[in-house]
Structure formats: C-alpha cells, structure tokens
Amino acid sequence: MGAHATHDHIVHFYHLAALDWVDIVSALKADAKAVSNLGQKLSSWGGNSYNEVKASQDRLKTFVGSGQLGVYGSGYWGHPAMKLSPEVNMLAAHHYLQALDYQREINKVVAILGSKTPHIQNVAVGGVANAINLDSPSTLNMERLYYMKTLIDKVGDFVENVLLVDTAAVAAFYAEWTKYGSGVTNYLSVPDMPMDTKGTTFTLPGGYIPDGDVSKFQAIKSYQDPFFRDNVKESIKHSWYDGDWDRHPYEEDTAPKYTDFQDKGKYSWVKSPTFKGKPAQVGPLANVLCMFAAGHEPTKKYATKMLDTISALAGAKVGIAALHSTIGRIGARSIRCAVLYDALKAQWQALVENISKGDVKTFNHPTFPAGEQRGFGFHEAPRGALSHWIVIKDGAIKNYQAVVPSTWNAGPRNSQDAMGPYEASLIGNPVADAEKPLEVLRTVHSFDPCLACAIHMVDKTNNEIVKVKAV
Amino acid sequence: MNVLVLGIGNVLMMDDSVGVRAVEELQGRYHFSDGVELLDGGTSGIELLSHIEGRDYLIIIDALKSGHPPGTIVRADGEDVPARFMTRISPHQLGLSDVLAAATISGRLPANLVLFGIEPKTIELGLGLSDEVRASFDKLLETVVQELIRIGCTAEPAVTPSSGRTLWESQ
Incomplete structure (x- = not known):
C-alpha cells in the first residue's frame, strides 16, 4: 500500500498534472547552467548537475525538433495561463524525465508483493496470498526482502527533495491558484495501516472535518466505528439508476436506467455520496488535513516543510489555509507521498522484525456464520477514502456496494441538489481562453480522477492524417 | 528477438475487451518462441512503461473505431501507432498515449510498433463480445500469429490448448 501510493503520487504530479503548469516548449529556451544553479539552490538533490540538465534539454530538443510533440495531444504549449520562467519549466521537465526512472523502481516493490503488475493478485479475503519462507527461493525470502x-x-x-520541492515551487510561482478551487470543504478520510489484527490502532489517522474547520475534526477510530458506518449514504436523484432515493450502502441497489442527459433530472453514471447528509471531498488533501488535525507528527513535519518552502519562494507567509485550493490539492499529495514513504520504510522494518520472530502468518481463514451478516471495510486509497459494504445471507452475497473515491469527488448533485466537489471547485475558476480551458483541467486534474473505469478505445475519426488499412 | 504482445481494454465493457481476450486466447492456444511475451494491459497506464521499454517489437491489440463495419481488423505501424492513441475519452488522461509519449521522450520507444485493431460494435457494460466481433476473433488471432511468424518468431499450437472463453461467453 505504501509503495503503491508512493508510485501513484509521483506519477500523478509529473506525468499527469505537471504539464498543466509546465510549458515544455518554453523549457527549450532555458540556459542549462542557470537551471542547474536554480535546482541546486532549491534542493539538496544530487541530480541537478549541469551535465544532467543539459542531457535532458538535448533530449527534449530532439523530441520537439522531430515533430513528435503531437503525442501529447492536449498539451497547451504557449497558453497565456502558463507563467513559469523557461528555467523553472526546464527544471520541472528534467525531473519529469527522472521521475520516469523512480516510478519504475518503486513499482517493482508493488510487483514483488503483488505477484505481478499490472493487476496484482495477492489480495484474498482474510489476508494476502504471500507465502513467507526464508529457506525457499520461490517465496518471500531474505533476498526478496532486501531487494x-x-x-x-x-x-x-x-520524494522529499524533488517531488515535495517541485510542487512547493509550482505553488509559489502560481500563488494566485491558492484562491481557486476550494469547492466542498467537508473533508473525509479513513485511518489506514492498522497495527493490530482487529484494526483499532493505525499508523495513519483519519476522520471528518466539516466546513474546512480543522478544530472540528472528529476521528474515525476503528474498522468498526459507527461514526463512519452510520453516516455514509448515496443519492441517485441525478444518476442513471432506477428510482430516486437516499440510502445507506447496505440498503442500496445499482440498477442502471439510462435516460439521456436531463439538465434538471438524471445526467450521470456516478452516484452522489454524502457524509452526515452533506457532500464531502476525499483524497490526499482531506487525508493530510485530517492527519494534521489529529496531530500526526510526520504529517506536521512535511506540511511545515512544504509551507515553509512555498513561503520562502513566494516571499510571503503561506499558512495551512492555502491548502483549501486547486494548488493545495497538488501540494497535499506530495506531503502525503512523503508521509506514506516514511510509513513504507517503517512497515518494511516491522515485517522483517515479525519474520525474525517467526511470525510468517499472512492469512486468517474467514468464516461466515449462518443468517444475515453485514460488514464494511475501508482503505485510504491514493484518490481518497474507499469503502466496500457487503450483506451476506446464509453464506451467499445478498448485496455488495462500493463507494469509491472518485464517486465522492465527481458525484452529481445530491438529493438536496448540493454540488459535489468537482462541480463546486470550478466555480470562480478563471478561464483565459474558452477554446483552450487549461484552467478547468488544472482544477479537475488536481483531484487525480480515476482511470480504471475508462474505456480504452482508439478513435480514428478525429485524426484523419493517420492511415489504417483493413487486413 | 524481444517482443511484447500487449492487449488493452476494459473487460467489463464488451467489445472494448477484445485486446485482452485476444492475449488470453493466444496464451492458451500457442507456444511461442523465447522472447515473446504476452501481457494483459487492461486499463493500466504508466505501469505499462517498464514492460514496453527495451523491446525490439511492440504489438498492441485493441478495439479501434475507424469507420469500418464492426468486426473489421485493421493494422497500423510505425509512427501511426502513437498517433492512434491520441484521442481519448478525456483530455490528458494518463492512458497508453501518455505511456508511448513517455517512452518516446525518454528515447526508449521500441523500434518497431504494430497495432492490430478491431472495429467494435458494442461498448456497453457486459462481459461478452458482440456477434460481429466474435465472428472475426479467430481471424484476429491468426493475423497476430502471422505477424509474429513474419518477424521471425515461432508459434506452435499448444498440445493441450486452454481457453478462458467459457468464462466470458456464458453470461
């Protein structure tokens, strides 16, 4: 989980979101010496030498010069909302290339524990299907653990000296974006990385913050906590499902009924979740604010480092309130990445210590008593709070509903017609060029919309220059 | 020869799944020569980068909407392949287009790219394939096998072929 989130957050910033803020074409004009000096001033990272920056810039020049920039079909080069100097653009582009290498390394950890990637295969009801035997070459052993x-x-x-610093720099140079995109400021996150089998103590705290007021934080304390269990509902008033109701996940169904787009009626496949009857934002920002409110020391440390870096670069004191924004969501993702990375190191240590004590159990056989059983489970995923709800009757599944992070953020209006986080966050966003709504992308991308539900069909109709021939 | 045959698509969206189903079937029906790897890419994004880098050949199988009758198999190669993936459901989404872009910009794009597409009929929630796509499915597999043989790989029919078709054809 730690490795997966670290990978996911690095990739989100450099390879999904960064090109909304960084102009690669402008980077070609940068003086490589000045870029290297800037990099060394901002961070202790050893990978900002003149030779390395120059090599990245040469590679970029070749790439752009050969007319291949078109592969970034929707890059808004030269857009009036692009504000970074050529040197900052080049530094970010240099780290974009380096990030390709680091994401690969951390994803190998996911592959080792998950048996393969993509599509990990080790998760089972009751635990994980990872055999541990230090004497066997085909299981999790010391060689694998040390790799x-x-x-x-x-x-x-x-993570600490490139990702965290780069996102702080983007936030400082685009300081006006701390004023846009706050949207829904009820924040929900769940505790994660349990330290006992019952799920009552957690490495990472979670809970609920209403109205953006961290002093009103209320913790979710266990996997059984009624505060979470009893306060989640979903509405389908504006969703393409049969009926019009507000229900608890145990009582829901998911019966598709498409009606075409109705401005006042049903217009989305996404349901509309609420916590305590209100929309809630989930994701790294919600998680960081809740962990901060809970007094979680690593979160305070990295949040302070981020805010201090922004303040120094912007030349003005920036406080935690600036995080309620589009750029705040991007900064919070880096803070969370650093927190998760430290937790990952601690988890590795705890695993090795357990194994050395002879504890190699990875699975508790589940039993399902007769009669009707209800249960829920949650996880703080890279895009936010994820919960699954199940009703089992006499050993068979009677109802199963998943309330996933992008549903919380992307949901249409709820039964009270209150806006969800995406919609609310776009109110007041500036748009310099309506034909190229880069600013809208900045805000929507800051939530890290999920991809797994996408359709990957390639479409030739918008691109006549490409030839395919029937065989 | 280091070859990756990559099937992509969403297995829950009927004909969109054809690339993934093709890879599963190829794996079950043939023994390929060393150096040929088949991969179910599903709806993955940047995780695929490390699988793509450093290959001599990358062969992608996907649903491809190009205005032909449903079930039509089309082939694209070279520079046309990354361009095929530029039009996405949402702008900037981190899909195969971005993976190919990242491989290109870092100088690790395979030298030889081939895309086999099949024209979809139905992209709706469901596990099976439409009749039209199913009717062309064996031809699609044969076309990919012929491509592999053409570039110098071998494909022997499996002694005891296995198939995942019963799972996804019975709905």
Whole structure:
C-alpha cells in the first residue's frame, strides 16, 4: 500500500498534472547552467548537475525538433495561463524525465508483493496470498526482502527533495491558484495501516472535518466505528439508476436506467455520496488535513516543510489555509507521498522484525456464520477514502456496494441538489481562453480522477492524417 | 528477438475487451518462441512503461473505431501507432498515449510498433463480445500469429490448448 501510493503520487504530479503548469516548449529556451544553479539552490538533490540538465534539454530538443510533440495531444504549449520562467519549466521537465526512472523502481516493490503488475493478485479475503519462507527461493525470502529495501531506499531522496520541492515551487510561482478551487470543504478520510489484527490502532489517522474547520475534526477510530458506518449514504436523484432515493450502502441497489442527459433530472453514471447528509471531498488533501488535525507528527513535519518552502519562494507567509485550493490539492499529495514513504520504510522494518520472530502468518481463514451478516471495510486509497459494504445471507452475497473515491469527488448533485466537489471547485475558476480551458483541467486534474473505469478505445475519426488499412 | 504482445481494454465493457481476450486466447492456444511475451494491459497506464521499454517489437491489440463495419481488423505501424492513441475519452488522461509519449521522450520507444485493431460494435457494460466481433476473433488471432511468424518468431499450437472463453461467453 505504501509503495503503491508512493508510485501513484509521483506519477500523478509529473506525468499527469505537471504539464498543466509546465510549458515544455518554453523549457527549450532555458540556459542549462542557470537551471542547474536554480535546482541546486532549491534542493539538496544530487541530480541537478549541469551535465544532467543539459542531457535532458538535448533530449527534449530532439523530441520537439522531430515533430513528435503531437503525442501529447492536449498539451497547451504557449497558453497565456502558463507563467513559469523557461528555467523553472526546464527544471520541472528534467525531473519529469527522472521521475520516469523512480516510478519504475518503486513499482517493482508493488510487483514483488503483488505477484505481478499490472493487476496484482495477492489480495484474498482474510489476508494476502504471500507465502513467507526464508529457506525457499520461490517465496518471500531474505533476498526478496532486501531487494525491496534497496528499491525503497532509492526513492526516498527523490520524494522529499524533488517531488515535495517541485510542487512547493509550482505553488509559489502560481500563488494566485491558492484562491481557486476550494469547492466542498467537508473533508473525509479513513485511518489506514492498522497495527493490530482487529484494526483499532493505525499508523495513519483519519476522520471528518466539516466546513474546512480543522478544530472540528472528529476521528474515525476503528474498522468498526459507527461514526463512519452510520453516516455514509448515496443519492441517485441525478444518476442513471432506477428510482430516486437516499440510502445507506447496505440498503442500496445499482440498477442502471439510462435516460439521456436531463439538465434538471438524471445526467450521470456516478452516484452522489454524502457524509452526515452533506457532500464531502476525499483524497490526499482531506487525508493530510485530517492527519494534521489529529496531530500526526510526520504529517506536521512535511506540511511545515512544504509551507515553509512555498513561503520562502513566494516571499510571503503561506499558512495551512492555502491548502483549501486547486494548488493545495497538488501540494497535499506530495506531503502525503512523503508521509506514506516514511510509513513504507517503517512497515518494511516491522515485517522483517515479525519474520525474525517467526511470525510468517499472512492469512486468517474467514468464516461466515449462518443468517444475515453485514460488514464494511475501508482503505485510504491514493484518490481518497474507499469503502466496500457487503450483506451476506446464509453464506451467499445478498448485496455488495462500493463507494469509491472518485464517486465522492465527481458525484452529481445530491438529493438536496448540493454540488459535489468537482462541480463546486470550478466555480470562480478563471478561464483565459474558452477554446483552450487549461484552467478547468488544472482544477479537475488536481483531484487525480480515476482511470480504471475508462474505456480504452482508439478513435480514428478525429485524426484523419493517420492511415489504417483493413487486413 | 524481444517482443511484447500487449492487449488493452476494459473487460467489463464488451467489445472494448477484445485486446485482452485476444492475449488470453493466444496464451492458451500457442507456444511461442523465447522472447515473446504476452501481457494483459487492461486499463493500466504508466505501469505499462517498464514492460514496453527495451523491446525490439511492440504489438498492441485493441478495439479501434475507424469507420469500418464492426468486426473489421485493421493494422497500423510505425509512427501511426502513437498517433492512434491520441484521442481519448478525456483530455490528458494518463492512458497508453501518455505511456508511448513517455517512452518516446525518454528515447526508449521500441523500434518497431504494430497495432492490430478491431472495429467494435458494442461498448456497453457486459462481459461478452458482440456477434460481429466474435465472428472475426479467430481471424484476429491468426493475423497476430502471422505477424509474429513474419518477424521471425515461432508459434506452435499448444498440445493441450486452454481457453478462458467459457468464462466470458456464458453470461
């Protein structure tokens, strides 16, 4: 989980969101010497030497010069909302290329524990299907464990001294974006990385903050906590499902009924979740604010480092209130990445210590008593709070509903017609060029919309220059 | 020869799944020569980068809407392949287009790219394939096998073929 989130957050910033803020074409004009100096001033990272920056810039020049920039079909080069200097653009582009290497390393940890990637295969009801035997070459053994440690160690410097610093720099140079995109400021996150089998103590706290007021934080304390269990509902008033109701997940059904787009009626496949009857934002920002409110020391440390870096670069004191924004969501993702990375290191250590004590159990056989059973489980996923709800009757599944992070954020209006986080966050966003709504992308991308539900069909109709021939 | 045959698509969206189903069937029906790897890419994004880098050949199988009758198999190669993936459901989404872009910009794009597409009929929630796509499915597999043989790989029919078709054809 730690490795997966670290990977996911690095990729989100450099390879999904960064090109909304960084102009690669402008980067070609940068003086490589000045870029290297800037990089060394901002961070202790060893990968900002003149030679390395120059090599990245040469590669970029070749790429752009050969007319291949078109592969970034929707890049808004030269857009009036692009504000970074050529040097800052080039530094970010240099780290974009380096990030390709680091994401690969940390994803190998996911592959080792998950048996393969993509599509990990080790998760089972009751535990994980990872055999541990230090004497066997085909299970999780010391050689594998230390290979994981090597991979984990490689990435730490990059997370703290490149990702965290770069996102702080983007936030400082685009300081006006701390004023846009706050949207829904009820924040929900769940505790994660349990330290006992019952799920009553957690490495990472979670809970609920209403109205953006961290002093009103209320913790979710266990996997059984009624505060979470009793306060989640979903509405389908504006969703393409049969009926019009507000229900608890145990009582829901998911019966598709498409009606075409109705401005006042049903217009989305996404349901509309609420917590305590109100929309809630989920994701790294919600998680960081809740962990901060809970007094979680690593979160306070990295949040302070981020805010201090922004303040120094912007030349003005920036406080935690600036995080309620589009750019705040991006900064919070880096803070969370650094927190998760430290937790990952601690988890590796705890695993090795347990194994050395002879504890190699990875699975508790589940039993399902007769009659009707209800249960829920949650996880703080890279895009936010994820919960699954199940009703089992006489050993068979009677109802199963998943309330997933992008549903919380992307949901249409709820039964009270209150806006969800995406919609609310776009109110007041500036748009310099309506034909190229880069600013809208900035805000929507800051939530890290999920991809797994997408359709990957390639469409030739918008691109006549490409030839295919029937065989 | 280091070849990746990559099937992509969403297995829950009927004909969109054809690339993934093709890879499963190829794996079950043939033994390929060393150096040929088949991969179910599903709806993955950047995780695929490390699988793509450093290959001599990358062969992608996907649903491809190009205005032909449903079930039509089309082939694209070279520079046309990354361009095929530029039009996405949402702008900037981190899909195969971005993976190919990242491989290109870092100088690790395979030298030889081939895309086999099949014209979809139905992209709706469901596990099976439409009749039209199913009717062309064996031809699609044969076309990919012929491509592999053409570039110098071998494909022997499996002694005891296995198939995942019963799972996804019975709905």
